[in-house]
Amino acid sequence: MADKRVKRRKEARPAEILDAALAEFEEHGFAKATPAGIARRAGIGRATIYLYFDGKDAVFEALLRQRLIAPLEEIGADMPTADESAERMLRRVFGIFYEEVVGSRTAVLMRILIAEGHRFPSIVELYHRQITETGYGLLRRIVDRGIARGEFRPDIAELDLRVLVGPAMMTVLWQIVFGALDPIDPKRMMADHIKLVMDGIRMRSPQPLC
Amino acid sequence: MADKRVKRRKEARPAEILDAALAEFEEHGFAKATPAGIARRAGIGRATIYLYFDGKDAVFEALLRQRLIAPLEEIGADMPTADESAERMLRRVFGIFYEEVVGSRTAVLMRILIAEGHRFPSIVELYHRQITETGYGLLRRIVDRGIARGEFRPDIAELDLRVLVGPAMMTVLWQIVFGALDPIDPKRMMADHIKLVMDGIRMRSPQPLC
DNA sequence: CACGTTACCGACGCCTGTGTCAGTAAACTG
DNA sequence: CAGTTTACTGACACAGGCGTCGGTAACGTG
Numbered sequence: 001m002a003d004k005r006v007k008r009r010k011e012a013r014p015a016e017i018l019d020a021a022l023a024e025f026e027e028h029g030f031a032k033a034t035p036a037g038i039a040r041r042a043g044i045g046r047a048t049i050y051l052y053f054d055g056k057d058a059v060f061e062a063l064l065r066q067r068l069i070a071p072l073e074e075i076g077a078d079m080p081t082a083d084e085s086a087e088r089m090l091r092r093v094f095g096i097f098y099e100e101v102v103g104s105r106t107a108v109l110m111r112i113l114i115a116e117g118h119r120f121p122s123i124v125e126l127y128h129r130q131i132t133e134t135g136y137g138l139l140r141r142i143v144d145r146g147i148a149r150g151e152f153r154p155d156i157a158e159l160d161l162r163v164l165v166g167p168a169m170m171t172v173l174w175q176i177v178f179g180a181l182d183p184i185d186p187k188r189m190m191a192d193h194i195k196l197v198m199d200g201i202r203m204r205s206p207q208p209l210c
Numbered sequence: 211m212a213d214k215r216v217k218r219r220k221e222a223r224p225a226e227i228l229d230a231a232l233a234e235f236e237e238h239g240f241a242k243a244t245p246a247g248i249a250r251r252a253g254i255g256r257a258t259i260y261l262y263f264d265g266k267d268a269v270f271e272a273l274l275r276q277r278l279i280a281p282l283e284e285i286g287a288d289m290p291t292a293d294e295s296a297e298r299m300l301r302r303v304f305g306i307f308y309e310e311v312v313g314s315r316t317a318v319l320m321r322i323l324i325a326e327g328h329r330f331p332s333i334v335e336l337y338h339r340q341i342t343e344t345g346y347g348l349l350r351r352i353v354d355r356g357i358a359r360g361e362f363r364p365d366i367a368e369l370d371l372r373v374l375v376g377p378a379m380m381t382v383l384w385q386i387v388f389g390a391l392d393p394i395d396p397k398r399m400m401a402d403h404i405k406l407v408m409d410g411i412r413m414r415s416p417q418p419l420c
Numbered sequence: 421c422a423c424g425t426t427a428c429c430g431a432c433g434c435c436t437g438t439g440t441c442a443g444t445a446a447a448c449t450g
Numbered sequence: 451c452a453g454t455t456t457a458c459t460g461a462c463a464c465a466g467g468c469g470t471c472g473g474t475a476a477c478g479t480g
Contacts, residue, residue: 008427008476029326031241034467045429050469115239115325117387128388160402162384162394166377173379174372177327178338184372192370200410218446218457244437255459260439 006044014052016042018066021059022105030060030112057120060112064123067109069130071100076134086146087202091194093138094168098190102171111176136161146201156201164201167193216254224262226252228276231269236315240270240322267329270322274333277319279340281310286344296356297412301404303348304378308400312381321386346371356411366411374411377403 020042024033035056039046053059117124139161146152171189230252234243245266249256263269327334349371356362381399
C-alpha cells in the first residue's frame, strides 16, 4: 500500500483542495458537501483546509474564480481578429463554448452558481462583468464585422445578442437537470444551434447545410 | 389585531403550507430554508407541518408537483389545433412560456430544481416526461404543420426542436443568476427570440420585422 | 545527528436544524 | 352544556456539521 506518512506540500495543497472540492460538490451538491468530505478526497486532515481557506464558502469562491472566471479571461484574450469571415469566427466561438462549458465539468459549477449565487454577490458581479465585457463584447465585434462585410443582415445589429447563445445555455441546463436521465449529444445540439442562428442572421436566402 | 386564537382548518392547511414554503424558498433558497421559517410564514406551529408532510423534502416535492408539473399539463391540454397559421401558434406558445415561466415566481422553483434535482429523481423523471411529451410534442406538431403548409422550410424537420426554446431558457437563467444585478426585459428578449427563430426557419427570404 | 520551525492532525465544544411526544383546546355530538 | 375527538403546539432529546486548539512529526539547518 501507499505510505501512510503525511507529506508536507505547502505549495501544492490549495490546488489539491480545490480539485477535491470540485469532486465533492459534483457528488453532493453544495449544501450537502462538507469540509470533511473534501479533506478525505484530498487525503489530508479536516483541519488542514482551514490553514488555506476560511471555510467551505471560501473554498467555493476560490473554485469559481479558478474555473469560471479565469478561463473566460483567456478566451477573450486569445481571440485574434484575423481576417477570416465573421461566420467562421462565430462558429469558432460557439465551438469553444460547447467544448469548454457544455461538455465539461464546468457545468457542475454553473449548477452551484445558480443555486447559491445570491450568497456570493461579489463573485456574481465579477462573473457578470466577465460575461458582458468578454463574451458579449466578442459577439458584438463579430456581428458588427459580419454586417460591415455584408455577411449578416443589418437589422441584426438591433438584436439582444444573448439570444444567439440561448440554445447553448439550454443545453447546459438540460444536461444539469436531465443529464442522468436523458443526456444530450452536444455535437448534434451545436450543429443545430449554429444552423438555426446562421439561417436567422445570414444575408442570403438560407442554404440546406454545409 | 387579528385574533391570536388558532383556527383549525384541516383542508386549507396543505395549500397554506405550500404557499409559505414557496415564499421561504424564494428568500433563503432550499438549503437555508427551514420548517420553522415555513411555519412562521404560515402562521402555524412548527410541528403542524409534520402532520401534513414528512419533512422539508416532501414539502418541496409537493410544491414542485403543484407549480411545475400541473401547469404544464394544462398548457398541453388547452392548445386547440385551430386552423391558424403555424407561425401564429408558435408565437402564442412562446408568449405563454415567457409569461408563465420567465416572468413569474416559477423561476424560483426552477432554480431549486436545478440545484437539488438530483436528490429527487422521481420528480425529475416526471418533469422530464411532461416536458418531452407535452412541450416538445406540441412544438413538433406545430413545426410539422408549418412545413406541411409551406410556411417553414422542410429541412427544419431534422432540427432538435430544443434549440428553438433555447433563448427563453437563457432568459430564465440570466434572471436567476444576474436578475438582481442586471435584470432582463423579458418582452424585449421575447421579441428578439421570436425574430431570430422565425428568420431562421421561415420559407421566404427574411423580412425586416412585423 | 540534534534542534527549532511549522505543516499537519483529530478530539473537543458549540451551535443549529430535525423529528417526536405528551399536553392543550377548538370543534363537534348529543 | 358536558363529553369526545382530534387538529394543533412548544419543549425535548438527538444528530451532525463547523471551527479551534493543543499536540505530533516532517522538514530544514548547523
